[in-house]
Amino acid sequence: MNVGLPNWYRTMRCREHLRSGQLVRFHDQIQLSIKTNRVLPSGRTAAILTFGTFQTRFASAAHGSRLIACVFLPFALGYYLAYLFRTINGLISGRLSADAGLGSADLGLITSVYFLVLAAAQIPIGVLLDRYGPRRVQSALLLVAAAGAGLFATSTDFISLLVGRAMIGLGVAASLTAGLKAIVLWFPRERVALLSGYMIMLGSLGAVTATAPAEQLLAWISWQQLFVLLAAATAATAVLIYFLVPDRAISLSTTSNPGTLKDVFQDRRFWRIAPLSATCVGSAWSLQALWAAPWLTDVEGLDRASLVRQLFIMSIVLCGAALLFGTTLHRIRRRGVTTEAVLVATAVLFIAAELALILRAPLPSIMPWSAVAIVGAATVISFAVIADYFPPELVGRANGALNVLHFGWAFLAQYATGLIVAQWSAEHGHASVLAYQVAFGLNVAVQIAAFVWFALPWLRFLTSWIRTFAFGPVCDSDALEPVDMHEQAIRPIPAEDDAEW
Template structure:
């Protein structure tokens, strides 16, 4: 009976929201595939293309805080279904647009319409599933949603060759509208009753939490940059720097999308396993950041590696939100899930906008040679982002380093005391663990 109930919840709650996130990811990455068509048909420049693609992230980021509040107040079912109708309208307008202003407006509508796709899904998981399964299900949610990035490569390329990119967006508009109706009809309502003494469900309790501000810059600069690169700048790099033709380019983007899906599953499973062993997910986030910086440096320094290797790491990091949201779920109660996830997503998508638009502005400073940007232009543009990620990693590591030195000092201070049999953990803020003798007075 319990298994039957679980599958019913998956079918009526998990899968409909996964479908909405799938569409969100498809809209996010499709411009990398149609960028050439947009340039040839509308005469867009590099800066215009960067602005057009990144306005999705700007609107997405601006909507996260209001959406988080709406999710906590009205529930994910009503919020998600209403916004997807906006996305459907935007996709329809995008298919008909021929000038930059109309393209920007319709792209902004798409960004607003899918702005709740991930956070609504995560909120539904928190509401309907046991807490110990949240990280694992988050991973599955993002894995299924990442199929949208896969669809935006080879499958979409074949459709565009057959019917054209404008007709493709007309189909996407219809599918998005149907998904909105499906979510409204199929997904049940569920209300969280606040427990006595619970954390006040206010946004200030999220932004005033020091733990949030420790992980947020690192998560934002890494995840947002990964989205920017895969969503737009991977294609120009592979064309201008690696010299790939259209077929090879689409093939490599397809491989990156497969890796993207696998990364979501990997992160979800890893976080689920380590949390069962009492290990915090923060360490996984730090490891991901180090690998991401190393991959970007390999690209910038032109390391003698197959380009698919560092670009696969870039793709995987795009799903590290599984780790970030698992950390946030540990910091805040369920009634704050919408606000907390929305607050973190503001930084994710805000940084993606800055990285995507800023990269276009930097690249525009170099003239083209034979229709291609120089390697130096990309090295400078990507290098600025890497420098800021290193700063964020240092900010994240400082409390850990301070805690380590304090722990070493405590070992030296209590060296004469035999603590082999009588120790107890004292959990300090920032989740630091210091071993102290059990019989030491509490005033220590």
Template sequence: MQQLAELGAKDDRIDARPAPKRKTFARRKVTVRLSESVCGRLDVATDRPGIGKSMLVEAALEHFMSPAPSVEALLRERLDDVHSRFDRLERDMRMIAETVALHARYQLAVTPPVSQERQQEAIRLGDERFKVLAQQVDRRVRQRRPLMQETIESLHSQSQGGVEHETDERATQTAEPQRHDQKAGPECSGVAQGLNPREEGNRSRGDRDHGASSPDAPRDSRQDSRPIPPNSNPNPRGESEVSRKAPLSTWRMILSVFLPFAAGYYLAYLFRTINAAISPALASEFGLDAAETGLLASVYFLVFGLAQIPIGVLLDRLGPRRVQGVLLVIAAGGATLFGNASSFPELLVARAMIGLGVAGSLMAGLKSIVTWFPRERVALANGWMIMLGSLGAVTATAPADWLLNYVGWRSLFEILTIGTFAVSGLIYIVVPERFVDPQIATAARKPLTLWSVYSDQRFLRIAPLSATCIGSAWALQSLWASAWLTDVEGLDGKSRVSHMLFMAVGLSLGALLLGAIADRLRKLNIRTEVILAGVGVLFTLAELALVLRIPLPSLLPWFTVSMAGAATVLSFAAVADYFPREFAARSNGALNLLHFGWAFTIQYGIGFVVGQWPAQGGHYPAVAYQTAFGLCVVFQAAALVWFALPWIRTWGRNAFGAPSGSLAGSGVSSVDEPILEPCAGGDW
């Protein structure tokens, strides 16, 4: 009772508080005159309780003074809505087109060629499977259940931990096809019976694993749905974190990414071709013969080539900025040792250090291009990179000859040491961290190895042609072109330097020209490999003109040789299409290993062959060079035949008739013929 009394007293105290004043608005009295009919309607409307005349008149005036939106505004709003719907429709159509293209490329890559005996059976089985596919597509369309949307929602539910919801959804999806199969009738059952149980199992298992097996599809999110501890490192391999920032602008890419790596490649080309200018001074000071001169020049290619694979792995893992910045310091040390060498072994060690230090210059530049530039502009950017880098070959001609006469070869290498240190610091300070998008980060988990490169049919088709042509062109231009012009053409020092300068300019222009041609023809669906084969044919003809001493201006064949050295624009652009972006440095390194390995073999081999003839007055006979160059032509011709072998087989099959049991003459349209048969699973 006491508690109730206290509660009542508390209520009395609460009720005793003054009530808050209601907020009122100032009102003015306005006299208006209305017609009798409007006054009558106003009286009828205000008969209901709670509605006054002032309230009603005020509401009517408010509605009159704030009219509804105009027809134009409504039409504009509706058109904006239609426009947004069309944007979503365009996005969905692009998604569908990309999905179909990726699936088609995957199927073309993994489908083996069909033998002549099994082509009819394969066509019949494909027709039956297509009927099943059409029925499934029709069911999906009628039920309005997009498979892509279902999969995306399922992945989202898995990432949020909705395991029970996913299980119920799968049960529903399983029940619906069963009900549909029961209604489908004997036709669908008969089609399903056309596939043996093993093929049915493989097909269902392939449907489940397609996302993980396709080269361009992301991994199954169930493999990544494990919880990550709060203090754990989500990137245990030490790779760069996935950047969430916007891509670099065009000018920033050029100034802070492209030009620093182009400067590094410029130094690599300068170190590569400088031996043609300093070899007479080295031969006179150290008493070197042709074999020793060839070994000194080719050891650069040997070390350069052997370092391609390890440097490629480091570039993919650590990024081009760190790797290239450190390697150029090694090159600067090698230049310092070369400038202070007092014996032939010291020259060899210093030359090897230079080769190791600049071994990543080209690959780092190509890696940066693949990472930051659009894929359709890779060939053009490669052309500009190699064009600017090949200006080092231009510098190694007349400018280097002038510096040699003015300061000597030892002081020249002191200048190169300072420049190499400067470029190393520029790359390490100016170049930003590599940009890795989520697609690359996901694809990086796929089990790709170097064996994936060297066992790829497309790589095996293009690698011999690229290595024999580009490696031979490098070997000739960096050393033996100067010797040919002196011993065979009989040119003096000034004329020889002019020819070498012209060749260096041809190398630079060739890189830019080939990149632009590849970029233009790519839009016309002409593959880069075809252009590379054309360059190989021209290079072989130019060497034949030199070997046979065809009466042509010597500048013409040597200009073609220099342009062939720029064909890396084409081969690296082709290899970039074969493998994922995060594997670019290793795939380029695998090809570059063959380039420099062949350059070492040819450069040393030419010196070995030429050395079999006795020198006469410090000059070797023309037949020695013709024999050595002729061997190069033989290897290049064999590589061209190997590259063109699929077309040769196809031409022979069409010219001499297909064997019995093939599709020829069976009335089957050409679209049903095995499209992968001519190149044995290749991509062209």
């Protein structure tokens, strides 16, 4: 069939393929040779834009747009709702306490139980995602979140509010991991990191919505009606994901999950980074989700409009930090800066910001609170460090294990802050400034301890270097004892004839 055809055409026909694996149609090549009237050498065939390749690229672009609309955006919407639920209590904390008669400890527990349930659900949800896929798991859990939001909206006592908030936490527990799983299943590998960063950024817009936009709604409706709207939106998102997202077969691994997860928890490097990452990121989440608003009201004395404006700025900083970390971290590493060094710099920034708040440094309050928001997006850095520590088949489980500690510490920090603040009596309707300083100070003390634990290998190296610089290198003859000293101490003992050896 190819007899008499030029070599460049035969080369093209062999090398030009559609994405489906089929060869470019024969008449497309004939039309090309007639219209262009060019004879190309072998090796330049890939540059020819035939009708078939144009049709393929157009179909590929359309396919990518459909995936964005049918896969990426529905899961991004689910993560957006999760972030909105996470931070909305900071805005309504005053009204919630007044309507339900809650103290600081009660408010801290109701808000922080969200993180406790998230932490407990991470590993089981990972197993469910591997077995049933993100579409089924996410849609089912979002219905639980919708029911929890409805219960929260109709609750008037502490117990029902606690149960409703716990149901919300369980319902959104898979929002991020299900979205990341869907990205891995449906999109090319080279697009996974970029789309993951976009999903985190779009999800953090929920924190933006929980400030000024939600405050505008609360001028017209009550917080109970707001949660009814959130329940309806969550249920609609669950239905959207179930019917819009296409299904894809999940290949079940035959490896032993408990063994590999055990390897994660037995790795010393994991326990070196985990305390620092958990105490910093978890504390940043707990502060922005709840205690930033009471601090700004009770300590800084901001009115309602100024409070909402500052919370809005913090949420914008959170979104920008998530996008910045996701897009520039690889460039920083390309310049020779390790991800561990970036994590250390972020931890130092966070501790310095908290100390500035505790010591009432003469700075605009938006500066340290913006640093708190930046650290809330530092999970991108921690996951990058984990990717350096573990092989690809263990990275997912290691990230899940680290997330358990993130959410667990967020629960402890948020609840403990409420317990500590409740130990001081209110002054003129506001919590004591000293109570906040003690609560934040204990948190900083734990973070400094985690920082020292993380930096121990560096401190040992620095100590060894200083000792060498001050006293000179250690001589081998001084470091090793002469063997003949021991030989002189050895005395031969006569052996008996019937001795057993």
